[in-house]
Amino acid sequence: MIITKTPFRVSFAGGGSDMAAFYEKHGGCVLSTSINKYMYISIHPYFSPEQTLLKYSENELVSSPEKIRHSIFHQVLADMNIHGVEISSTADVPGGTGLGSSSTFTVGLLHSLFCYQGKYVSKGKLAELACEVEIEKLKSPIGKQDQYAAAHGGLNFIRFNNDGSVSVEPVMMRPETYRQLERNLMMFYTGNTRSANGILAEQKRNISSADKTQNLIRMCTLAEDMRKSLQENDLSAFGEILNAGWQMKKELASGISNPTIDEAYALALQNGAVGGKLLGAGGGGFLLFYCPQERQEDLRRALPLKQFDFRFERDGSSVVYIGDKYWD
Template sequence: MLTISTPGRICLFGEHQDYLGLPVIAAAISRRVQMTGQHRSDNKIIIHLPDIGSELQMEVFATRMPYREKRDYFRSGYNVLIDKGLKFSKGIECTVNGNIPINSGTSSSSALLVTWIHFLSKMADVPRHFTSQELGELAYIAEIVEFNEPGGMMDQLSTAIGNAVYLQFEPKVVVRELKPNLGTFVLADSREPKDTIGVLKRAKFARLELIQKIRQTLPSFSLHDFNTSGQEDLKKLLTNDEYALLGGTLRNRDILREALALFESGEMSNEKLGQLLIEHHGILRDLLQISTPKIEAMMSAALAAGALGGKINGSGGGGCMFVYAPHEPEKVADAMNAVGGRSYIIRIDRGTTVHIS
């Protein structure tokens, strides 16, 4: 019997920066999806999904499977391995369970795809060993590239690799595993549906247009290396709103750099981490406008109960937020529950794992 387990993730720093080509720091969390199964004597693939009261049946193919629905992730995961030369001649039966909040910004779909691809790689006629980074890259292809969806690699790489990880995407993918000595967090689901489209209009598209506007006058402009000392010179090119968006984007870039230096210093300061999270959240709330009154109520309650800092997690407009609460996390969780959240005490966790019994 084979079991694969993969964590969800939170984005510590760099939220809404990756699609601008800027780096992020993400962390795997101790809420996971698990897949357990074995070979069958026929050619059927049967996937039991008791958490959502569903079951999926397919048959092994020697070639790529045709897609049957939008975001047909189980077939796309199979297909990317077929493209890698893996072969399957036996059926498979498995059961999927998980405790990652769904559709709330904690990468449940990416964790599921990493799990499925990892599982299939071990069930192939000739099992293949992929590194955790390779598993994340394959999941990115299966989730994003196969369906021509927008999105970066943060979710897939961070859930596959685990712990805390610095991810740079331009000019090439750079992965640096971090090992900060972090205490407990409290993840809280607002139970509000995310307004992803509305958020992206301001958070993504408005800033992409802003960058193009600057480059009409300053062709060499880059968010990677633009020195904030020259920011004032751009004021005459931009509206007040655009100038504020630019300032917030550059400050979030620099907050991440400060956090990276803190994590790599070997001298972890819980209070400094909390301050950086609060400042990052403030920019997301005030300039990108991705928070909600309920999330702000949860944040205020958590900070009053002893949390050191926190931020919204994911695309925003609903979904999850988290706070850093190395002291009395139960008290913090109770405070957020009291204003309508659904809270989970979490720790930074390892990446995708395999167990054979």
């Protein structure tokens, strides 16, 4: 058996600029971190080598990859010509909550299958292949940030170049600044999940309009400003940058926010939060806030939502167990 764990991510600034329709013309960038919540993928030979068993939110037992209903499993197993295995996925966080679950799954699945074949693949290559599967082959209306965040891990400034290449640069700061940033962030679950594809498809269509393009350019500038302040060990502007980015993001497509989310956000600002954002494409999932520690209890009492504890992580996608396997 082989088991991999691949982290979910929290995106702070620049989201949306990782779509090809934008970065091919203007270049894009995001600042994000992976967190200590994971997608676990296990794989081992199935009892019957003529069949493949897949366990996720459903169970599928098939005689060939072409019969698999799950689109990512279907694509990846067919591409890699792997069958006669049992694969299980387990996650710390449900899908549709804005933490990049689909891309985390794709990266983890690819990592597990390459390891199963006895092949080493770099973190950068894992991210590149995951983008190829989701964006090019499955035509998902998504960007590239989630794949690179999940594969590399850590707190990074990720740049999307005009030619499609991606650079991942760790954000350097003092350890005490890193720990203070981590302590000042609070996440709350809004209580509903959603499919991001509809919102992202509209956002992709809207990128061609001048006002939306200018919004994304300003959001990239905010990501640059956020990186600069962190590298200067200055957290004073972090919350304000989060808030400014959220206000701009809401204008990119309808459905990114709604009255319930807006009400919770306003209540948080009245009770200690300096700024925040809804994670992911929008519509539901997790609200993230930057709140000084001395005001965090006020925020907990005021906000009628469940807090979700998390920490930063640095490892990215990794193999956590390798057991016996019959190699071909």
